[in-house]
Amino acid sequence: MTASTAASLAAHGWSWTPAGHALPVLDGLDLSIEPGERVLVLGASGSGKSTLLQAWAGVLGGADEGAQQGTLTVDGIDPHAARGRVGLLLHDPDAQLVLARAADDVAFGPENLGEPVGDILAAVPRALETVGLATHGDADSRRLSGGQQQRLALAGVLAMRPAALLLDEPTAQLDAEGVREIAAAVARLADDTGLTLVVVEHRVDVWAPLVDRVVVLDAGRVVADGPIADVMREQGAHLAQRGVWVAGHGPEHPSATTAMPGRELVRATGLTVQPAGGPVIELGGGLDLLVRAGEVVAITGANGAGKSSVLMTLAGLLSPAGGTVEALGEGDPSGWRSAELASRFGVVFQNPEHQFVGAAVRDELTVGGADAQRVDEVLARLRLGHLAAVSPFSLSGGEKRRLSVATALTTRPPVLLLDEPTFGQDSRTWAELAALLAEHRDRGGAVIMATHDRELIEALGAREVGLPTPTRLVTPPISAPLSRGERLNPVAAIAASLVPALVLVTTLDLVSAAVALALQVLLIPLLGIPVRTLLRRTAPLLIAAPLAAATVVLYGRASGTVYVEFLLVRVSDGSLELALATLLRILAIGIPAIALFARPDATRLGDALGQNLRLPSRFVLGGVAALRLLTVLRDDARLLERARRARGIGDRGRVRRTLGLVFALLVLSIRRGSALAIGMEARGVGAPGPRTWVRPSPWQASDTIVVVIGIAISIVAVAAAVLTGRFTSVFG
DSSP states (O other): OOOSSOOOEEEEEEEEEETTOSSOSEEEEEEEEOTTOEEEEEEOTTSSHHHHHHHHTTOSOOTTTEEEEEEEEETTBOGGGGTTTEEEEOSOGGGTOOSSBHHHHHHHHHHHTTOOHHHHHHHHHHHHHHTTOTTOTTBBGGGSOHHHHHHHHHHHHHTTOOSEEEEESTTTTOOHHHHHHHHHHHHHHHHHHOOEEEEEOSBSTTTTTTOSEEEEEETTEEEEEEOHHHHHHHHHHHHHHTTOBOTTOOOOOOOOOOSOOOSEEEEEEEEEBOOTTSOOBOTTTOEEEEEETTOEEEEEOSTTSSHHHHHHHHTTSSOOSEEEEEETTSOOGGGSOHHHHHHHEEEEOSSGGGGOOSSSHHHHHHTTOOOHHHHHHHHHHTTOGGGTTSOGGGSOHHHHHHHHHHHHHTTOOSEEEEESTTTTOOHHHHHHHHHHHHHHHHTTOEEEEEOOOHHHHHHTTOEEEEOOOOOSOSSOBSOOOOOTTTTSOHHHHHHHHHHHHHHHTTBOOHHHHHHHHHHHHHHGGGGOOOHHHHHHHHHHHHHHHHHHHHHHHHHSOOOSSEEEEETTEEEEHHHHHHHHHHHHHHHHHHHHHHHHTSSOOHHHHHHHHHHTSOOOHHHHHHHHHHHHHHHHHHHHHHHHHHHHHHHTOTTSOHHHHHHHHHHHHHHHHHHHHHHHHHHHHHTTTTOSSOOOOSSOOOOOHHHHHHHHHHHHHHHHHHHHHHHTTOOOBTTO
16 A cells, blocks of 8 residues: 655644634644654644644535634645645544445445555555455445444555644544554555545654654643653643643642442343444353442443444343343343433433534523532633633533533432543543542542543443443454345446336326326236235335325315215315326336335446436535434434433423424434535545446446336337227326
8 A cells, every 4th residue: 555745734824713602722732743754733622623624635624614823724825726745534433434344335435535445455455454344345334333333444544655744633432452443554554655644633652652752732832742751741731730641740640539438329130231223242151240339330342243233221221132130129121211210320322413402502401400610610620610611512522522421420320320520531531530530429429431531441440241242243254145126237227217206296086097007017026025025115106096096085175976075175076086096107107216226325326327327426425324314313313312311301291392302313414414415525525537337337238128117118108098998198
């Protein structure tokens, strides 16, 4: 894997003020990075590190996203014009995963840059092997754990062979072995290619041996810059005070507890778990766990071992796949009401945005009924007081994590269940979080946390419960045997279902709809879809079509004999015939479409539209991303519902609960769409030059046959209506 000549990066008097913010995140920044340099960027949470990387990658956004001053360049030119020279790994891997199949997603960036097919096919397995996912190429990217998604996102960046590699907290969600693997892989890549490397991290120890320069940001400006050994020796203590993780100047740990564990709070016996949409995780034959008051328990294990699923099951947000969970002497919490859960458990999700329900930071902390004094105390201690009136969604990644932990702490529930509570924290905010958790422990509460943070485990004197390392794929392969219909070229499937549909929507008569439906029902078995499967997939249509027909019966235009007349309702010969025609027409349009797209593959569809119809790649890829976003939002809806249950607002009336969930999903979908757009831009979408399509989309004889059949059905249906004298067009 060889890269182009290394890129230079520079900022001269550059400032960036996000829309809606009064103060700039980066203010008059002056910084130059020479080709081939390896630089570690440090700074307190919210100091602008991620913003700087996005700016150099050319994905920060336009004037509607914020205001900038000064100049920022890559190789002396505007970053937008240097597309493909810079590879960016965002700290949120889900924002960079576009395609469903892991190997396809890794190939996505090189395809956008127009790399030769042979080079891409060779680069993809190498990149997957580099990040420790060699056996996961056929896995569904949505079903990988958070850490595995981070590895996959990095593989996608590495496969692009960038001239400058920008990494935004690349190991924050990885287990210890994963951290070592990724750091070693990046070091090998830098040695082999000579590329420019810029890493944003809070911790110095992992990357210090790999870099030759450190830059420290504070209040939007450079406050330290030089060889890492010199900067740490001369300014180590001062930097530690600013929140930088400096060896020998670690954060203060809370005092160890001297109290004996108290009453039993949570017990799991023979527990196995199952994440939504995933397989059962056996946990080494069943997990036995007892947690008492005054204890801190750390659930550890490799990525994909099931840590988050165990946490959600103990919190009553997932039902046990096997075994039992009992909490506070009141039985299985999965059967509790939302208010009961919130008063007993404080839960922090892996993605903080899933649990935000307020318009402002302060609102988030008042949801559970905490008093104003407690809210002010927690805001101040977690350095969020100046952001009390700001939308929680506009915070930095580290600030969002602190706010999510604050929502669990403010009401002082007996048990805290936290998923990676210290993700993205500088040493100061880490120390405050550790102190707050220790105070909860010392008051007789229990803390159960899924974490990779070894220092946090030590600081809290946590009892470690290690989950067995998974010995197989976390998810079954995404590919599965395809029926004859599913093997059709997607363009052919579109044409075969669209042509009859266009004919049927322009006619009104009964005969054309009946003939088209009859022919389709006779021919659909040739697609190889089992009848039971087809009935299951068309069940919503089979329910909706009669309801639509019933509406036409009651309110359609009366003609011929009138059988029933009451207020606006008239049932007549004409309305009955029109209702039957409507029923058959809906079925004739819907059933073939469902049969031909029974298991839609967005990647195959995009390949077909781009290769067979020659549609613009940006348009096609936007559609593919939107289809993936729909599937992601389905998972988001489940998580949002669980989060609202955990926050105590899941007992509201059905209408109010549904409206709240829809609004939250809308907000999250907008944010996901925006983040995904940034991720796609970072991976070369819209780069100059033609795009490469690795997966061929051939047009076969069967594709021509199915299109001809669709046309023939349309012709026969119209001809039958004309010959019987019943043809009626919407055009008169």
